[in-house]
Amino acid sequence: MSVSLGRVSLRPSRRPPLVRGTLGGSLYGRIVVGTVLTAAGVVAAVYFIVHATLVDVGRTWGERLADRTRLAEWRASCEADPRHAAQDLGDGLRVVPFDVRSGRSLAGSIDHALATELEAGAPSAVRVDWLGRTVGARLLVAAGGEGPCSAFQIDRRLDHLAVKEIRVAWATALFVALFVLLAGALVAVLRPLLRRLSILERAAAGVGSPEVARQVSGSDELGTIAEAMARAFEQITLDRERILREVRVRDEFIADISHDVRTPTTSLQLSLEELDERVARDAPDARPLVRRALADVVYIASLVANLGMARKLSDENGPLPTLRPVDLRSIAERVALRCAIFAKRQGIVVEHALGEAPVLVMTDPVILEQMLTNIVENAIRYNEVGGRVALTLDRRGREGFVVHVRDDGPGVAPSELPHLGQRTFRSSAARERDPRGSGLGLAIVRAGCDRFGWTCGFATLEPRGLEVALEGPVVTETPPPGAIIR
Amino acid sequence: MPNPERSSILLVEDDAAMAATMVRALRSSGYEVELATDGERALALASSRTFALVLLDLRLPFVDGYAVLEKLRKRDHVPIIVVTAGTELADRLKAFELGAVDFLAKPFWIEELLARVQLRLKRPKRSEVARRVSLGTRVIDLDARTVTGVELTRVEFDVLLFLLDRRGQALTRDFIASGALSVGGEVDARTVDSHIGRIRKKLGAEGLFISTVWGVGYRCELEP
Known part of the structure; x- marks a missing residue:
């Protein structure tokens, strides 16, 4: 079988870099241009409104001041001495006569633009x-007829307070208008921005969905980010598919190897078992050699089984094992029988006491069998000739069970107990007894307990030995008979 | 030696070395064995005569083991134990669904194979418990609840009876407590120790029949 186990790597995309938009096309440019135009528009609008209002007020005021009677009086006074007809009426009010035809005055200067x-x-x-140095209003009004007294220019300068009031009013109006308009502009700009950001957020949450990111269209920074995200997602999707493909190939490879190794291992184990019988009868001195060989075969078989199991259990994102009602007693009995045969060949006794009634638990029977096998095989492997191993199963009240595996082997130092079951950890006693070993066995027990919601405890026994305890809930409702796995 | 009519086994296994070992072991245990090294031969043999049990390897050349299993089950009700190198639960479930009665996972031991075969061919019937049981020189009358030469309390007799009923089996203290002592409540498993201690003392030499099983609890031995 030739299978390539490609290395898993994440390569960056080799596509050309994304080009940033121009000022008008970029989000930044849009905000700057939009803000300047909005501000200019608001200032102009407020200016024209205030100006038109003031002009209207000035005209009304002027025309009320220069009514026909007053015009007639001013004209009569002017015609008496046109050169000195300019007069200050007090309260910042000054009247200057001029010729409506020529726009000139003998008494003072005239506003030519208005005169025209x-x-x-x-x-x-x-x-x-109302914004210059001299704040006030100027009204030119025709008095009728011709000559140097045919029209009057009426100036009114405002005092400081009035000027201040007008400017404060102007500033306030400007501020309010700017605030209202900016708020409106912000809402107008931000709402679509927020909507697009929300799409981006959804896209980011669902990595691997480039089409969601592409819903944020546009050539500004946000559109650029969305496009970059979409490309990244495409790459992630491709990488994920590639990784999953590679993992699948690896898993199949491990499963095939595991399967293919089992048949010759069985043949070897059966031959060694037969050989052990003959050696025990004809050449007892050679028995330790056969025992060693048998232990190695069992070790190889358990290593292969544990590799596949560890692969399944370590995949946190993989599918959870389907939990079914399983008779823990019958699985434990199967393990006890199998391990007792192995133990007998090693000169060790395995006792078991599992009660009589089925003990139903929700579990995966294959993982459970491997977990129990690992614990009992460990107890045998690290024990010595003449050693004892006990596998017991008891109920804990109405709703629980406890499995104990005890051995009178070298045990584990109390300081090492918390580390038992950690991947690759092996106790110093285990290393001393057998330098080989992966530490996988108890790691699978721990991982299996985590998956099933059980607890796994380790304790030292006096005067020597180790106790492993698995505890969990039992199925309290009776499932249909066909649903129980034994 | 098992009855040949009831103990003829059809072994379907394509690995020659393994098949040879299995055949040797089964024959030396008194079973009559026919070997088929592929599915077609297995089906042909199964149609030519009746077997008491079929041992079927699921990975076979030419005809898939599952197909053989399905056809064999359709033909008669011979119990089939599948031998599988597969580790997936789905493989086992499929085998059970198609009618297998048991499975033997590779790598297995000869003793394990024989134990599984024996379990299927000679299912022990639970015999009626004799009303009078001997324990060494003492006779225990279950109806009269007496032991010759010994006065046992009601609870001590219950504990002894519980152990006798399960002679040869190791029993945990919890199991003895819940089976022989608990009357509507939980009993401290250590109470069992004191009862057993008193029973042993009262039984004298016959007390040796009750042995302590390390790491487990107690067992009533067949021999002292």
């Missing part, structure tokens, strides 16, 4: 200055 509007036929023209 009057010349064009408008009854009045207004300017409001």
Whole structure:
């Protein structure tokens, strides 16, 4: 059989790097441009609204001040002496006459831009200055007729407080407007952003689903990240499939090896068993050699079985073993019988007391059998000729069971007890007795207990020996007879 | 020697060395054995005569072991023990589903093979417990609840009876306590020790029939 066990590696993608978008296309650029435009728009809008309002207020005020009676009075006064007709009316109010046709005045300077509007036929023209150094309003109004007193320019300068009030009002209005608009803009920008982030989050949670990440379309940073994630997911999916394929090949390889090794091992074991019978009869001196050979065959068989089992149990992401109602008593009896034969060949006695009634537990019978075999075989392997091993099964009240495996072998130092069952750990006594050994056996016992929800305890015995205890719940409801595995 | 009519075994095994060892062991235990090294031969042999038991290896050339199992079961009700190198539960379940009565996982021991075969061919019937049982020189009358020459309390007699009923079997203290002492409640397993101690003392020489089994508890021996 030729099987390639390829190495598992994660290679980075060799695709070209993703190109970042331009300023307008990037998320950053969009936010900057969007913010500047929004701010400019808000400022302009507020300015025009405030300005138009003030112009309107200024015109109303001016036209109310310069009613026909007052215009007539000013005209009469002006015509008496046009050169000195400019007059201060107090409260920052100043009136200057001028010629509506020429836009010139003999008494002071005239706002030519506004004068042009009057010349064009408008009854009045207004300017409001509320942001410059001189804050106030200017109204040009035609008084009728011709000459240097045919129109008047009315200026009103505002005092400090009024100026301050206007500026505070302006700033407040600007601030409120900016706040409202920015909030709106943020919502408008952030909502789709959050929605896309949420899709990305879903995509990240379900690694291996590139199509989810691709739902976040767009050429900005988020779109770029989503595309990168989608590519990474594709790579992860490919790698995962490759790894699973390789693991499957490895598992099949181990299973095939395990299967193929069992047949010659059986043949060897049977031959050695026959040989042991003959040697015991004809050449007892050679018996230790046969015992050693038998122990080695059993070790090889258990190593192969444990390799496959360890592979199954160590795969935390693999399918959990299907737990079924199993008669623990009958499995333990099978293990006791098998191990007692091996033990007898090693000059060790295995006793068992398993009660009479079935003890139903939820478990995987194959794993359970291997667990019990490992414990009992360990007790035999590390014991000496004349040693004893006991396998017992008792109920713990109505809802539990306890399996004990005791031996009077060299035992384990108390300081080493907590490490028993850790992968690759072997006690110093075990190493001394037999330098080979993988430490897999008890690791499988621990892992099996974890899977079944059982506990596994180790204790030293006086004057020597080790006790292993497995405890767990029994099935309290009677399953249908066909469902029980014995 | 087992009755040949009841003890003819069909062994289906393609590995020559293993088959030879199995045949030798079975024949030396008094069974008549026919060997088939492939599925077709097995089916042919099975249709030509009746067997008391079939030992069937599941990995066979030409015809798959499961197919042989299914065909054999359809033909008659011969008990079939499958011999398998498979470690998957599914393999075992499939074998049971197709009608196997037991399985023997490779690698196995000859003694194990013989024990499994014997279990199927000579299922011991649970005999009626004799109403009078001898223990050395003493006779135990189960109806009168007496032991010659000894006065046992009710509880001591219950414990002795429990052990006698299971003569030859090792029993845990918990098992003895729950079977012989517990009346509607749990009994400390160590109480068993004191009862056994008193029974041994009262029985004198016959007390040696009750041996302590290391790591387990007690056993009523067949011989002292």
